[in-house]
Amino acid sequence: MIKAPRFRAPEARQRVAGGKRSAATGIGGQRLSAPAGRQNKDESGTPAGVRIQEGLSVRWLRFACHRLPSQRTSGARIGPFTSLFLIAILIAGCARQEPLPKLFPVPDTPLVDQDGRDVRLSQFNGYVTVYTFIFTNCAGICPLMTQKMRALVRDVDPEQPVRFVSISVDPVRDTPEALRAYAERIGRDPRWTFLRGEGDTVIDLSQKGFKLAAGMEVESGAEPILHSPRFVLVDRTGMIRGYYDSTISEEVEKLEGDIAMLVREG
Numbered sequence: 001m002i003k004a005p006r007f008r009a010p011e012a013r014q015r016v017a018g019g020k021r022s023a024a025t026g027i028g029g030q031r032l033s034a035p036a037g038r039q040n041k042d043e044s045g046t047p048a049g050v051r052i053q054e055g056l057s058v059r060w061l062r063f064a065c066h067r068l069p070s071q072r073t074s075g076a077r078i079g080p081f082t083s084l085f086l087i088a089i090l091i092a093g094c095a096r097q098e099p100l101p102k103l104f105p106v107p108d109t110p111l112v113d114q115d116g117r118d119v120r121l122s123q124f125n126g127y128v129t130v131y132t133f134i135f136t137n138c139a140g141i142c143p144l145m146t147q148k149m150r151a152l153v154r155d156v157d158p159e160q161p162v163r164f165v166s167i168s169v170d171p172v173r174d175t176p177e178a179l180r181a182y183a184e185r186i187g188r189d190p191r192w193t194f195l196r197g198e199g200d201t202v203i204d205l206s207q208k209g210f211k212l213a214a215g216m217e218v219e220s221g222a223e224p225i226l227h228s229p230r231f232v233l234v235d236r237t238g239m240i241r242g243y244y245d246s247t248i249s250e251e252v253e254k255l256e257g258d259i260a261m262l263v264r265e266g
Contacts, residue, residue: 133206
């Protein structure tokens with residue numbers, strides 16, 4: 001019997017270099033197996049049309065969740081079965097989003113709000129809360145932080161159990177009246193509270209409770225009060241779950257997604 005010659009599709013042809021075959025690569029640099037008609041099987045008997053490397057990185061999965069593979073890739077054609085197989089794996093990886101770590105409990109520090117009312121931080125338990133440390137006379141990072149916070153407040157559904165808190169690190173000038181005027185000037189939402197404390201209360205709260213730098217700045221020409229540009233995300237039990245640099249747009253976007261995750265977490 002005369003055997004018909006085997007045909008290899010040009011897109012899936014393997015090249016021989018130095019006596020060794022170098023398989024074509026597909027999505028994300030994944031190695032492709034032999035062409036159709038010569039598919040090998042791994043130890044479990046699964047066709048190796050496309051070999052998915054074990055331990056796919058979280059970063060690659062996050063990218064893939066937003067960009068599912070198409071039928072064609074550079075250098076290789078992927079069949080319908082393989083495409084479905086890839087999509088199923090990607091969906092499973094996207095669904096297993098890792099929970100945020102539980103870092104530190106927020107101290108139940110007594111403070112005063114912009115209306116002169118006594119407030120304890122435990123009153124925000126039951127809500128997902130975003131905290132910032134600012135002061136109203138700040139000419140440095142504070143205006144940007146307030147702008148980003150206002151955008152967050154606007155983007156989060158008011159029906160969700162989410163609150164926003166800005167704590168002043170300037171107890172001398174930021175009286176309740178000054179905080180109220182500042183809040184009205186920026187268009188405060190009822191979900192957004194401004195707080196202050198006496199003496200070193202807020203400095204200790206920032207340093208020891210939220211683990212953020214705070215204090216009087218001694219360098220010439222710098223802001224008179226040192227404070228962190230980070231947003232702090234706290235869950236409904238009063239546990240800190242993440243820190244986000246307000247100067248980096250990608251981190252602020254991630255914060256918005258993590259807020260939604262904690263709302264779902266309950």
